[in-house]
Amino acid sequence: xxxxxxxxxxxxxxxxxxxxxxxxxxxxxxxxxxxxxxxxxxxxxxxxxxxxxxxxxxxxxxxxxxxxxxxxxxxxxxxxxxxxxxxxxxxxxxxxxxxxxxxxxxxxxxxxxxxxxxxxxxxxxxxxxxxxxxxxxxxxxxxxxxxxxxxxxxxxxxxxxxxxxxxxxxxxxxxxxxxxxxxxxxxxxxxxxxxxxxxxxxxxxxxxxxx
Numbered sequence: 001x002x003x004x005x006x007x008x009x010x011x012x013x014x015x016x017x018x019x020x021x022x023x024x025x026x027x028x029x030x031x032x033x034x035x036x037x038x039x040x041x042x043x044x045x046x047x048x049x050x051x052x053x054x055x056x057x058x059x060x061x062x063x064x065x066x067x068x069x070x071x072x073x074x075x076x077x078x079x080x081x082x083x084x085x086x087x088x089x090x091x092x093x094x095x096x097x098x099x100x101x102x103x104x105x106x107x108x109x110x111x112x113x114x115x116x117x118x119x120x121x122x123x124x125x126x127x128x129x130x131x132x133x134x135x136x137x138x139x140x141x142x143x144x145x146x147x148x149x150x151x152x153x154x155x156x157x158x159x160x161x162x163x164x165x166x167x168x169x170x171x172x173x174x175x176x177x178x179x180x181x182x183x184x185x186x187x188x189x190x191x192x193x194x195x196x197x198x199x200x201x202x203x204x205x206x207x208x209x210x211x
Contacts, residue, residue, distance in 0.1 A: 004192035010159035011159065014113070017207075020079060020200050025044075040046070040087035048155050056145075057182055061182055063182045063185040063204075064184055064185060065167075066123075066125065066126055066179060066185060067126060067177070067178060067179065067184075067185035067186065067187045067202070068187065068202070069122070069123065069124060069126065070122035070124070070126030070177045070187060071177065071188075071200050071202070071211070072191060072200075073102060073120055073121075073122050074102060074122075074177065074189040075189055075198060075200050077094065077102040077104060077118060077120055078094060078189065078191060078198045079163040079196075079198050080104070081093075081094050081104045081156075081157050082116075082120070082157040082161055082163075082196045083199070084104070084106070084117065084157075085156075085157035085158060085161065086157075086159060086160070086161050088106065088159075089159045090106050090107055090108070090109065090159065091106075091107040091121075091156045091157065091158055091159070091164075092104055092105070092106055092107070092117070092156060092157045092167075093105040093107060093114065093154060093155065093156040094155050094156060094157070096147050096175070097119075098130055099127040099128055100121050100122040100123075100126060100127050100128065101112070101119060101120070101121045101122070102118075102119075102120050102121075102122075103116065103118065103119045103120075104116075104117045104118040104119075107156070109210075117121075122177065124179070125179045125180070126177055126178065126179055127146075127177060127178070127179070127180065128146040128147055128175065128176065128177055128184065129146050129176065129177055129178045129179075129180065130143060130145060130146040130176045130178075131176070131178050131183050131186045131203075133177075133183075134176075134183065134186055134203060135208070136174075137174060137188050137190055137201045137208045138201075138208060138210070139172070139174070139190040139199065141172040141173055141174045141190050141192075142172075142173070142174060143174060145174065146175070146176045146177070147173075147175055147176075148173055148174045148175075148176070149165070149171055149172075149173035149174075150165075150171055150172075150173070152166065152167070152171050152173070153166050154167035155171070155173065157196060161195070161196040162193055162194060162196050163191045163196055164193065164194065170193035170194050171193045172190070172191065172192055172193045173190070173191050173193070174188055174189070174190045174191075175188065175189045176188050177188075183203065184204075184205060186202075186203035187200065187201065187202055187203065188200070188201040188203075188208065199211075
């Protein structure tokens with residue numbers, strides 16, 4: 001009887017050990033199995049669809065991003081010209097050269113000597129351009145041309161921070177820019193002459209929105 005019990009315990013223990021070993025091997029095999037071909041194809045398909053959607057979104061938003069970049073160039077140059085006029089106590093003339101470049105000159109004393117301070121082009125095909133059919137900005141400083149500063153032949157910031165013309169009279173003005181043939185890239189920068197305040201506007205397809 002005792003011998004039978006011992007044999008049974010030995011046999012049972014061996015069976016349990018074999019079962020445990022087989023279970024561990026099965027588990028390790030399941031962990032090391034990886035993905036099946038169908039699973040890999042399914043994941044690859046999803047990634048392809050997402051990549052296609054992202055490419056379409058980037059393509060649609062790119063003109064607007066380029067327009068924003070051009071607007072930031074004009075905004076920064078106008079603001080820096082005003083700051084330099086105040087700190088250096090000199091007239092800082094802003095010149096819009098060609099179709100896409102902003103230049104800032106310091107008017108030396110005694111005049112009429114000019115010193116070039118900054119030259120910054122807009123990139124990505126953005127130009128000084130008034131898109132046909134777009135209304136004026138909410139500031140309503142004019143939109144007859146892309147560089148709308150009335151009849152002024154010179155545009156400059158005075159040492160008191162105001163925007164003036166060649167005679168020293170305060171003027172308001174707007175700079176319109178865009179990529180040819182793409183209205184959603186249209187941007188505008190306006191300047192209130194009496195204070196030198198500079199604002200940026202973005203065309204959203206319906207109205208101008210201040211940045």
